[in-house]
Amino acid sequence: MIDYLWLVFRVLVFPGFTFLLFLTMFCDWIERKIEARMQNRMGPSFTGPSGILQPLADFIKLLTKEEITPNDSRKYIFRFAPLFAFSVLVFALCFLPIDGTSVIPDASFGGDLIFVMALISVANFLLFLSGWSSSNPYSSIGAARVLTQFLGYDIPLFLLALAPAFLAGSLTIATIVDSQWIPFVVLAPWAFVLFIITMQAELEKDPFDIPHAESEVVAGHETEYSGGKLAFLKFARDVQIVFGSSLITVLFLGGANGPVFFGLQALWGTLWFVLKVVVIIIISEYMTVLFARLRIDQIVKANWKFMLPLSVLSLLLTIGLAVWVYPMV
Amino acid sequence: MGLPYGVISMAKKNFLSPIFSEVLNHLFKKPATGKYPFVKCTPAEGFRGRQVFDIGLCVSCGLCSRDCPAKAIEMVDVNGKKRPMFLLDRCIFCYQCAESCPRNAIKSTEIFELATTNKSDLVLKPQPLDQKAGVSNVA
Amino acid sequence: MANNDINILKVLEAKNFQIQPGKLGTVAIQAGGGKHRDALKALLEVDEKTAVTAITGIDLGDNIGVYYHVRTSNAFATIQCEVPKDKPTLATITDLVPGAAFHELEVTDLLGVVFVGHPSPGRFVLPDTWPEGVYPLRKDFKPSEIKFNPPSTEDVSLSDDRGLVKIVIGPHHPALLEPEKFAVLVDGETVKNVEPRIGYVHRGVEKAAESKTYLQGVYLVERICGICNSCHATAFVEAVEKILKTEVPPRAKYIRTIILELNRLHSHLLTLGHAGLEIGYETLFQYFWRDREPIMDLTEMVTGNRVISSSLTVGGVRRDIKETDIPKIKATLAALRKKIPFYKQMYENEPSLKMRMQKVGTLSREDALKLCVVGPVARGSGVDIDVRKDEPYEAYGEIPFKEIVYTAGDTWARMNVRMDEVEESINIIEYALDHLPGGAYRVKVPRVVPPGEAVNRVEAPRGELFYYVKSNGTAFPERVKVRTPTFANIPAFLKTAIGENIADVPPNFVSLDPCFSCTDR
CATH class of the missing domain: 3.30.460.80 (NADH:ubiquinone oxidoreductase Nqo5 subunit)
Incomplete structure (x- = not known):
């Protein structure tokens, strides 16, 4: 009985659903605040202390707005794509060891890294469906761009994610985390840098945010959305960003590992995990602020000409090091 | 003065653009924006804000109304004399009225927060001269 | 030359x-x-x-x-x-x-x-x-007798018979700050044709000007365009002064020049920032608009208002520049001058910015001449036309400044023309402040203008602005014709957009510095 209650608590409250919701909102706030300060603005500052409640306020505001479903849209896909995208991403997050173990204890299985990576593609595909189903020229173009971009960048992302797997000698996330007594960012920094850049493209952030380039295609695949559906679509995007940062944390920064001074290991683990996620978010926001949005042809070219060969090279280098060099040290 | 009249600077070709450091510097600088409704800003001296009309100086000539390009001034009857009534919802704040006035009865203030939900707030009726205060203002 | x-x-x-x-x-x-x-x-x-x-x-x-x-x-x-x-x-x-x-x-x-x-x-x-x-x-023409036809009930088709998708940019679109419609036919992501439709903000200013006195007309024409308001006022006022044969005192000429250049500064900084926004470079946009703010404050200090200056009138200017303000203006301009090297470095060295701006919307010199483009668009294509040099008005004949010409003809070149002109504007204002003549700043002019007609040209931030004014001997003009720079520049966009990527449409378009309130009048 207690076990079941404990499981329900873990899934719904901590470190499951509720915690992830607030973590997402917190990360959204960090993102907006950091971007604003880098651009010499104030950012959110009125809702709550330093505007920390602004993402929550935005979410609630969108939920209260009128929902419009266009007549010509594929109604079921249009309605459920944002929800599915959101839940798939939260589900994927449950496999990451946020407080040392994954959200559902003992849910970790051999090769769950591949499963989690596949879930990102599914979420991206759902975002594409959300645009495709709304039968609006802007949405169609936005959706086509989502597809072009994630089809291209999924391959280097996957190749790069294999680098830590080779270093740890396992495709299980828990094993990868546990084997990082030295974080893999130190052992394979090139893979880390490339992974962050590819993740930027996967998360559709500047300079890769062409699917929702507002000056060209209004809001891309989100154009026809309103009200609660838009709230979930936007929230799915925020969860995606947290998920991407968490994945980097898990693969390269040693997940929840860190010095524990006193008390519960789970609490300290969560703290270290959140801190690392925030650091990744700041790095990715720094990249967002630095560059202009590229064109779709430039992005595709950059992928096939640079990212793919570089990720193959990085993988080979990492394998070489993992097999011959690091065991000797 | 030694000012560089007619000199146009040339940009150097660098490997890195200066944005990398500029962005990081701004992280630790005060933001350029302000908390406007809570922290008020003061306009420059001579700003053309809401009008102040001094009925004691008015000679009822009607030049202000005639010259107003937006027809924002109507002459209304106050104690048997025609006086200007300002309709701020039409006013374009050019202050041609003040310039046309032969007695300088119209002056500007620095009040610029004129947004209201009630349109009648934007009608400045000329008030009869208040004997005690000496000068009476509108609204 | x-x-x-x-x-x-x-x-x-x-x-x-x-x-x-x-x-x-x-x-x-x-x-x-x-x-x-x-x-x-x-x-x-x-x-x-x-x-x-x-x-x-x-x-x-x-x-x-x-x-x-x-x-x-x-x-x-x-x-x-x-x-x-x-x-x-x-x-x-x-x-x-x-x-x-x-x-x-x-x-x-x-x-x-x-x-x-x-x-x-x-x-x-x-x-x-x-x-x-x-x-x-x-x-x-009697406005009260117009009976509009019922609006067409035909379905608006979103694709044409060749199977190309029609993307309608406008009348409301994030890339356009003002309403105007451009139907872009695309094949995949390549633009095949652009169909313009203007007139969404046609307010009939030319007709309205016939019912305003010359004094009121100045305030009316200023409101054709918020950004280049002083240029419209100058063009109108000078045309009237030509008919009146009034000689404006030299101090007024210098003050007008200063106001016009402040206008150009804030307009160019606005466009440079806006271009950043269109290519998804929000940081550049924020920085440019931050640096534009002191210029707006200067305009407010000199003229009494941030945007619409309402500072010019027939016979001079309405407000003198105070001696105590001059150091403040100089200090603000010096602060802006210090920031310019950073932006120039950005344009020279920032790779993502160059990727989005270079070789985008390239207008050759021959096309620029044929399409009669004006202003920075022409100067970016190597056509050296600048009314300030070609037909000096106000104090421009006495002030040394360079005409900025780039030859690449693309978006990047047009933006660089504006960047250099920002610097040149600072030079002009500083020179004008140092050589500000004394004396009166306005002369009295009659309200009734004798019969006559005049044309006048002014170099607005967006290019050559043209006014034709005809008077009939009363206090009201017979005809006021306005040709705004954007009206002349739109053909350049229609020409260069074809064959480009749809992502290049916004930066290409904004490099014309379009102003639709101007275009429609």
Whole structure:
């Protein structure tokens, strides 16, 4: 009985659903605040202390707005794509060891890294469906761009994610985390840098945010959305960003590992995990602020000409090091 | 003065653009924006804000109304004399009225927060001269 | 450089045109009976920089006057034709000057002159529901009697018969700050055609100006465009002063120059920032607009308002610059000057910015000349036209400054022209402040203007702004014609957008610094 209650608590409250919701909102706030300060603005500052409640306020505001479903849209896909995208991403997050173990204890299985990576593609595909189903020229173009971009960048992302797997000698996330007594960012920094850049493209952030380039295609695949559906679509995007940062944390920064001074290991683990996620978010926001949005042809070219060969090279280098060099040290 | 009249600077070709450091510097600088409704800003001296009309100086000539390009001034009857009534919802704040006035009865203030939900707030009726205060203002 | 050897007077005399030197620019050419084409041809032959600035239509009672305003590298000519009101037809000049197409459409809409042989006739400025045979700029037009046609109920098709998708940019679109419609036909992501439709913010300022006195007219024309308001005021005021034959005191000229350059500074900084936004470079946008804010404060200090300065009037300026303000202006400008190297470095070295701006919207010099583009768009394509140099007005004749010309012709070059002009504007203001003459800043002028007509050109931030003012001896003008720079520059966008990626449409378009309130008037 207690076990079941404990499981329900873990899934719904901590470190499951509720915690992830607030973590997402917190990360959204960090993102907006950091971007604003880098651009010499104030950012959110009125809702709550330093505007920390602004993402929550935005979410609630969108939920209260009128929902419009266009007549010509594929109604079921249009309605459920944002929800599915959101839940798939939260589900994927449950496999990451946020407080040392994954959200559902003992849910970790051999090769769950591949499963989690596949879930990102599914979420991206759902975002594409959300645009495709709304039968609006802007949405169609936005959706086509989502597809072009994630089809291209999924391959280097996957190749790069294999680098830590080779270093740890396992495709299980828990094993990868546990084997990082030295974080893999130190052992394979090139893979880390490339992974962050590819993740930027996967998360559709500047300079890769062409699917929702507002000056060209209004809001891309989100154009026809309103009200609660838009709230979930936007929230799915925020969860995606947290998920991407968490994945980097898990693969390269040693997940929840860190010095524990006193008390519960789970609490300290969560703290270290959140801190690392925030650091990744700041790095990715720094990249967002630095560059202009590229064109779709430039992005595709950059992928096939640079990212793919570089990720193959990085993988080979990492394998070489993992097999011959690091065991000797 | 030694000012560089007619000199146009040339940009150097660098490997890195200066944005990398500029962005990081701004992280630790005060933001350029302000908390406007809570922290008020003061306009420059001579700003053309809401009008102040001094009925004691008015000679009822009607030049202000005639010259107003937006027809924002109507002459209304106050104690048997025609006086200007300002309709701020039409006013374009050019202050041609003040310039046309032969007695300088119209002056500007620095009040610029004129947004209201009630349109009648934007009608400045000329008030009869208040004997005690000496000068009476509108609204 | 401007070829000053060409004397169009001699050329026209040799060809036996009926000319009146000194009227409406350098020379007015009487060309009734279809001779307007010959006159234009004669001008085109002698000077490659000949371009049609504007076509003014004017109701002359029984006839409709059609005036072709033509600029050459060193002169400004007006070809005057008249057509009878009951059968107003004229041969088109679009085959000689493709850039005149928009001007002809506008005259057709507003005065009913039919240009025989125009390639794409149709509604241009007025709404689609406007009734046939009603022409608002004719004097017998009665606004109360208009009966609009019912709006068309046809379905708007989103693709054409070739299977191309039609993407409608506008009337409301994040890339456009003002309403205007551009239907872009795309094949995948490549633009195949652009169909413009302007007139969404047509407010009838030209007609309204006929019912305002000259004094009130200044405030009216200022409101054609919020950003280049002082330029509109200057152009109108100077035209009236030309008719009045008033000489403005030198201090007023210098103060006007300072206000005009402040206007240019804030307009250019706005566009440079806006370009950053269009290519998804929000940081650049925020920085530019942050640095634009002190300029707005300066404008407020000098003129009394942040945007619409309302500072110029016939006979001078309405407000003097206080001696105590001069150090403040200089300090602010010096602070802005310090920031410019950073932006220049950005344009020179930032890779993602160059990827989005270079080789985008490339307009060759030949096309720029043919399409009669003006301002930074022309100067970015290597055409050195700048009214401040070609026909100095206000104090520009006395102030040393450089004309900025880039030859690449792409978005990047146009933006760099603006960047250098920001610096040049600071130079001009500093020079003007140091050499500010004493004395009066305005002279008294009569309210009633004697009969006469005048043309005037001003270099607005977006390019050459043209005004034609005709007075009839009362306090109200008979006709005010405005040709704004964006109106002349839109053909450049229609030409360069075809064949480009749809992602290049916003940066290409914003590099013209479009202002639709100007365009529609």
